[in-house]
Amino acid sequence: MKKILLFIITAFLATSIRAQSVTELYQARDFRQLIEQEKNADELTPEELYMVGYAFFQLENDDKAIAFYDKAIEKGYDNGSVYFYKGLSLGYLEKYDEALKQIDIALEKEPTNQEYMNHKGELYRYQGKEDIALEYYVKATQLPNTIGDPFFWVAYVYHGKQELKKALSLYYEAVEIMPQSSHYYVAALHSIGQLEYTYTQNYSKSAQAYAQAININPKDYEYYPKLIKAYNGAGEFAKADSIFSLLKVAYINQELSEEDQKFGNTAVDESEWNGQKLIVYRYFDDPKESLDISYKVYLLAKGGDKVERTFMVEQTLQLPDGPKHLLCEKDRKTDTHITYPYGWKSDAIPLDNLKKAVVLVLDGKMKQGASSTTGKRK
Structure with missing residues (x-):
């Protein structure tokens, strides 16, 4: 009896330690270590299988990611996120029809999820179907705002259609709504700077947008020449010279792109x-x-x-x-x-x-x- 009890306790502790290990690795985003759990796949819980699949996804091994998502689903993991990330991996493999099916399942489970709806638009955009993509981006903007990305993409599609006045207005709306931590926040500022420079020729507003982008990412030297040109266009030559001086320091410190360093x-x-x-x-x-x-x-x-x-x-x-x-x-x-x-x-x-x-x-x-x-x- 004691031996049976000891076996049960040992098995329970082993499962607990393993579960803790998988969860901790997932929370720590230690994906290299997490995929080592592949060899223990038969012992993993449905949620742990999902975590391992997510680790493979982050390491850009989409085939393995999909395999583990499927294992998680087979074992009863029915969360919208597993279908969403399976759809992401299928999309990266350019299996768009299959990807859309998974995103639709995710949306059935979480119909107000803005990220899921936004990615449905992304899948159509990847295929060059901009008009259909726009429909889903607009739908995503009407859902509770959690990521803000669809506001950028709506503006982006109109920009591509050369509806520049509307696109510019929508980019301004996007930067009001999106968090500054979003990658697309700076992208929207760049588009504002570009359109104010080339379309409206309001160089002061162009400079404001580029200056804001630089304040967020001061080491992104791509925006410095754009800001210099905007200041010079606005006749603010002293400000342009001050930005050039900053760019010159970056050049001296070998921080510019290989091409800019080469041409000097x-x-x-x-x-x-x-x-x-x-x-x-x-x-x-x-x-x-x-x-x-x-x-x-x-x-x-x-x-x-x-x-x-x-x-x-x-x-x-x-x-x-x-x-x-x-x-x-x-x-x-x-x-x-x-x-x-x-x-x-x-x-x-x-x-x-x-x-x-x-x-x-x-x-x-x-x-x-x-x-x-x-x-x-x-």
């Missing part, structure tokens, strides 16, 4: 001349010797991204009362280096003054001063 410059302004885009790039490295470049200005061909003309601001040998930097051009056809009779005596080169000089050349109101076939490329 960033776009600081966009404008138009006779329907053609003018883009100004500013270099991070201070010019130290003759022919070093501090700015480049590209004139793009109409209706495309092909560069038609390239202007530079180059350091020169400074004579008494002479300029320290000169406006130059590299002829793209002949490779001729052209110097114009326009310069700056100090390192402070006002952006509006630089653009004015380039436009004088483009309008044929400033003739070249000298030309040669030599020059420094940068």
Whole structure:
């Protein structure tokens, strides 16, 4: 009798320890250790099987995740979440019809779950069925708000349809509703910044959106050039220069993208001349010797991204009362280096003054001063 009792107690303790271990690993999000429970699958409870499946899902092993979700369901785990996450895994495997069936089951069990309804829209969007996706995103916005994501996606779909006025209004609504912790909160701010810059051309509002995105993610340097361009567009040149200084520090600390580190410059302004885009790039490295470049200005061909003309601001040998930097051009056809009779005596080169000089050349109101076939490329 004692042996039987000891066996029962030992088995109970083993089950309790195992259960505690699975739950603790799940709560600690220690997914690598949690999937080690695969070998104990026959002994796991339905909820534990779900936890192991979720661990496989987080480690991007969707086939194993689905297998464990199925085991959990077979053992009687009937929670909406198991069908939802099974639907997620099937979606990542591009088995969209099967995924939708699982999401529908999840919604039958939890009909007011905003996340489930939002993901139903996602599954249609993945298939390029934007109109159907929009229906479910809108339905998701009408459910108790728990994640806020569908408010972003409704705006996103209208943005894709080029209904820009409506999209912009909906992006503003989204940032009022979504928590700042949401990944899509910053994405919505980015879209606001983009539309205010390109569509409404309200550069101050564009700058506000980009500045808010940077305040949330100060190490996301993708937004810094956009904020610089917005400030310059609004005529707030001092603010643009201060943001450029922050970006320059990041460049010195090797924190920028590989491409930005390689080229050592960033776009600081966009404008138009006779329907053609003018883009100004500013270099991070201070010019130290003759022919070093501090700015480049590209004139793009109409209706495309092909560069038609390239202007530079180059350091020169400074004579008494002479300029320290000169406006130059590299002829793209002949490779001729052209110097114009326009310069700056100090390192402070006002952006509006630089653009004015380039436009004088483009309008044929400033003739070249000298030309040669030599020059420094940068």
